[in-house]
Amino acid sequence: MARAKAAYVCGDCGATSPKWQGQCPGCGAWNSLTETVIEPAKPGGRYEALSVTSSVQTLADVQAEEAPRTPTGIEELDRVLGGGLVHGAVVLIGGDPGIGKSTLLLQALATIGLSRKVLYVTGEESAAQVALRASRLAVDASAVRLLAEIRLDQIIATLKHEAPDVAVIDSIQTVYADALNSAPGSVAQVRECAAQLTRVAKQTGITIVMVGHVTKEGALAGPRVLEHIVDSVLYFEGDTHSSFRMIRAIKNRFGAVNELGVFAMTDRGLRGVSNPSAIFLSSRRDDVPGSCVLVTQEGTRPLLVEIQALVDDTHAPQPRRLTVGLEQNRLAMLLAVLHRHAGIACFDQDVFVNAVGGVKIAEPAADLAVLLAIVSSLRNKPLPDKLVVFGEVGLGGEVRPVQRGQERLREAAKLGFERAIVPLANRPKQPVEGMEIIAVERLEQAVDACR
Numbered sequence: 001m002a003r004a005k006a007a008y009v010c011g012d013c014g015a016t017s018p019k020w021q022g023q024c025p026g027c028g029a030w031n032s033l034t035e036t037v038i039e040p041a042k043p044g045g046r047y048e049a050l051s052v053t054s055s056v057q058t059l060a061d062v063q064a065e066e067a068p069r070t071p072t073g074i075e076e077l078d079r080v081l082g083g084g085l086v087h088g089a090v091v092l093i094g095g096d097p098g099i100g101k102s103t104l105l106l107q108a109l110a111t112i113g114l115s116r117k118v119l120y121v122t123g124e125e126s127a128a129q130v131a132l133r134a135s136r137l138a139v140d141a142s143a144v145r146l147l148a149e150i151r152l153d154q155i156i157a158t159l160k161h162e163a164p165d166v167a168v169i170d171s172i173q174t175v176y177a178d179a180l181n182s183a184p185g186s187v188a189q190v191r192e193c194a195a196q197l198t199r200v201a202k203q204t205g206i207t208i209v210m211v212g213h214v215t216k217e218g219a220l221a222g223p224r225v226l227e228h229i230v231d232s233v234l235y236f237e238g239d240t241h242s243s244f245r246m247i248r249a250i251k252n253r254f255g256a257v258n259e260l261g262v263f264a265m266t267d268r269g270l271r272g273v274s275n276p277s278a279i280f281l282s283s284r285r286d287d288v289p290g291s292c293v294l295v296t297q298e299g300t301r302p303l304l305v306e307i308q309a310l311v312d313d314t315h316a317p318q319p320r321r322l323t324v325g326l327e328q329n330r331l332a333m334l335l336a337v338l339h340r341h342a343g344i345a346c347f348d349q350d351v352f353v354n355a356v357g358g359v360k361i362a363e364p365a366a367d368l369a370v371l372l373a374i375v376s377s378l379r380n381k382p383l384p385d386k387l388v389v390f391g392e393v394g395l396g397g398e399v400r401p402v403q404r405g406q407e408r409l410r411e412a413a414k415l416g417f418e419r420a421i422v423p424l425a426n427r428p429k430q431p432v433e434g435m436e437i438i439a440v441e442r443l444e445q446a447v448d449a450c451r
Contacts, residue, residue, distance in 0.1 A: 006035055006036070006037060006179055006180050006181055006188075007035070007036060007037075008020050008021070008033040008034065008035055008036070009033065009034060009036050010024040010026055010027060010029060010032045010033055013026045013027040013029070015027065017033060020033055020035070021033060034187050034188055035180055035181065035182045035186070035187075035188035036180075036188055036191070036192070037177070037179050037180060037192055067086045067087065067089075067254055068086070068087055069081075069082075069083045069084030069085060069086055069254075070084050070085045070086075070087070070112060070116060070165065070166065070207065071083075071084040071112075072084060072085060072108040072111060072112060073108065073111030073112065074104070074107065074108055074111070074270075074272055075272050075274070076247070076261035076262060076263055076272035076273065077104065077108060077247065077261055077272075079259055079261050079301075080234060080247050080248070080249045080259045080260070080261040081232065081234075081249070081252070081254075081255060082249075082252055082254050082255015082256060082259070083255065085112075085166060085207045085209075086207065086231070086254045087165075087205050087207060088201055088202055088204075088205040088206065088207060089201070089207050089208075089231040089232065089253075089254060090197070090198050090201050090207075090208050090209075090210065090229075090230040090231050090232075091207070091208070091209045091210070091230065091231065091232040091233075091234065092172075092209075092210050092212050092220070092226065092227065092230040092232070092233050092234070093105070093209065093210070093211055093212065093233075093234040093235075093236070093247075094211070094212040094213065094214050094220045094233075094234070094235055094236065095214060095235060095236025095237075096214060096236065097213075099236045099238065099245060100236065100245050100263070100265060100269075100270050101170075101211050101236060102124075102125075102133070102170055102211065103133065103137065103269050103270055104247075104263070104269070104270050105120075105168050105170065105209060105211070106120065106130070106133060106134060106137065106139065106141075106144075106269075107137060107139055107269050107270065109144050109166065109168060110134070110139035110140055110141055110143075110144055111139075112165070112166055113140075113141075113142075113143030113144050114140070114143060116164075116165040116166060117143075117145070117162070117163070117164045117165050117166075118143065118144055118145065118164050118165065118166045118167070118168075119144075119145045119146075119147065119158070119159070119162055119164040119166075119167040119168070120144055120145065120146050120147070120167075120168050120170070121147045121148075121149060121155055121158075121167060121168060121169050121170065122146065122147070122148050122170050123148075123149065123150040123169075123170065123171060123174030123175055124170060124171055124174055125148075125170075126148055127146055127148045130146060130148075131146075137268055137269040138268055139269070145162060145164065150174050150175055150176060150184065151175075151176065151178070152175050152176060152177040152178070152192075152193050152196060152197075153177070153178060155169070155175065155197075156196065156197070156200055159200055159204065159206060160200070160204065163204065163206070164206060165206065165207065166206070166207045166208075166209070167206055167207070167208050167209070168208075168209045168210075168211070169197065169208060169209070169210045169211065170211040171210070171211035171212060171213060172190055172193060172194055172197075172210045172211065172212055172226075173185040173190060173212065173213045175189070175193040175197075176189050176193065177189060177192050177193055177196070179192070180192060185213075190226060191225055191226065194210065194226050194229060194230070195229060197210065198229050198230065210230070212226070220233070220235075227250075227251060230251075231251075231252070231253045231254065232249065232251060232252045232253065232254070232255075233249070233250045233251040233252075234247050234248070234249055234250070235247070235248050235250055237358065237359075237360055238358040242357075242358055243264055243265050243266075244262065244263070244264055244265070244273070244279070244357060244358060245262075245263040245264075245265060245270060246260055246261065246262050246263070246358070246359065247260070247261040247263070248260050248261075248298075248360075249299070256299050256300060257299070258298060258299045259298065259299035259300065259301070260298035260299055260301060260303070262276035262279075264279075276303060277302075277303055277304035277305075277411065277415055278415060279357075280303075280304065280305055280306060280356060280357040280359070281293065281304055281306055281415070284306050284356075286382065286385045286386070287382050288382060289376050289377050289379070289380050289381055289382050290308055290309045290310055290311070290373050290374075290376050290377030291306060291307070291308055291309075291373060291376070291382070291383070292306070292307045292309075292369045292370075292372050292373035292376065292383055292387070292389055293305070293306055293307070293369070293387065293388045293389065293412075293417070294306075294307050294361070294365075294366050294369035294388070294389060294390060295365075295388050295389075295390045295408035295409070295411060295412050295420075296359075296361055296363060296365060296366060296390070297363065297365065297402070297403065297404055297407070297408065302404070302407050302408045302410075302411035302412075303359070303411075304388065304411065304412060304415060305355055305356065305357065305359050305361065306355075306356040306357075307353065307354075307355060307356075307366065307369045307370055307373045308353070308354045308356060308373060309351065309352065309353050309354075309370065309373035309374045309376070309377045310350075310351075310352040310353075310377055311346060311349045311350070311351050311352075311374055311377040311378040312349060312350050312352075313348065313349060313350070314348055314349060314350045319346070319347065319348065319349060319350050319351070320350040320351070320352070321335070321350075321351055322350075322351075322352045322353070323352075323353045323354070324353070324354040324355065325354065325355030325358065325359055325360050325361055326353055326355055326360075326361055326366060326370065327362065330364075330367070331351065331353060331370070333395070334367055334370060334371055334374075334393060335351065335374070337371075337393055337394075337395060337397055337443065338371055338374065338375070338443070340397070341396070341397030341442070341443050341444060342371075342375075342397070342443050342444045342447050343444075344375060344378065344447070346374070346378065349378065351374060353370055353373070353374070363402070364392040364393075364400075364402075365390045365391060365392055365402040366390075367391065367392050367393035368389050368390060368391035368392070368393055368399060368421065368423075368443075368446055369389040369390065369391075371393060371443065371446075371447075372389055372421070372446060372447070372450055375447055375450065376450070383450050384419060384450065385418075386416065386417045386418040386419055387417065387419045387420070387421065387450075388408075388412040388417045388419070388420045388421075389420070389421045389422075389446075390402055390405070390408055390420075390422060390426075391421070391422060391423040391426070391440075391446075392423070393443055397442055397443045397444065398441065398442060398443075399423045399424070399440050399441060399442060399443060399445075399446060400423060400425075401423040401424075401425035401426045402423065402426065405422060405423075405426030405428070406426075406428055409422070409428060409432050409435065409437070410432065412435070413432050413433065413434055413435045417435065418434060418435055418436060419435065419436045419438065420432075420435055420436070420437055420438065421438045421440060421446050421449055421450075422437060422438070422439055422440075423439065423440065423441075424439040424440060424441045426439070427439035
């Protein structure tokens, strides 16, 4: 049988070249050729007569069944996955070096191994190093099968021979295919190895979890197609110098996206945090200017996070606008709205905003909390005690409603907060026990409510 050959394909026009060139011979684009595998053509033509192996059916006739899941034994990880690992699914998990990817997966495999067959494929570490980590974490590794290998053909052969229920590939950047001449970790190698492993998972029903490296910008290294061919993409968030780690689902074909799992790094590995809001607010003081508590929504979980702002006189021609955990361009827009509709100017002030705990907040419901924290810091006056805030602020100064306002208020009341500033449309129909609700339509009304 003819063997697959490597070729170089232009990413712009699709032209093929037998060797790498700086300029595409087809369209003239520079540095657009990437190595790929060209499958040999079958004798008799590519579109020879084929027997029909599957029948076309009406979508309404298809029985929709919930995919059975395998719990990992780690509640926060199961939350992010949507309930557990799905039979035959491929999960990609990425994060900064040393943040805890291998630690978490080894803990999960040790738990799953008590009832299922598992396999750990390590390409970055030796078998002795993995055993040393298992000993340090004090996990029961007696049921965890281990393979130290980076050759794709050998890994696939072992998967088919061992037939595990769950397999971990640590990491996909270290695996290489003999059909390609490029080094492990290159775009061509990562794409080809991921595609082959995904094909094996779908054919055999093995659940495969692949560990991926990230770039200095924090995105998954390798081709973007890597995120498209897998079923779930999980990202580790948080500072490696902090004891807290967060896992967020960016893509999940078997569950909700943007779910967040919170972990604490201990000397025995990662432990799930059942009430992260209490931990994020544990060191907060009510009498500090520039501090405001936001109720954000991460997937199905309401989360209370402290927003800190510092406004100070600038000593440079251009005032600085810096955010940590929030979108920086949105801060400039909010400051313009604050000046125009509330009459509070910060054009000669440096403004720094931080989401405490390493949380990254992307939803616009943080707008009102950010602005009230800025006003508090500018006036050097703390906000009222036991106050929580959420709401989106528009360019016209209006405070717009956000989703799941009732759940946010219930979570805040559970943690002892007694007052809330919310959009008028989010005012609950039934009063929340022990909480005063201040519903506002305009930004200036929210600012006046904090005097």
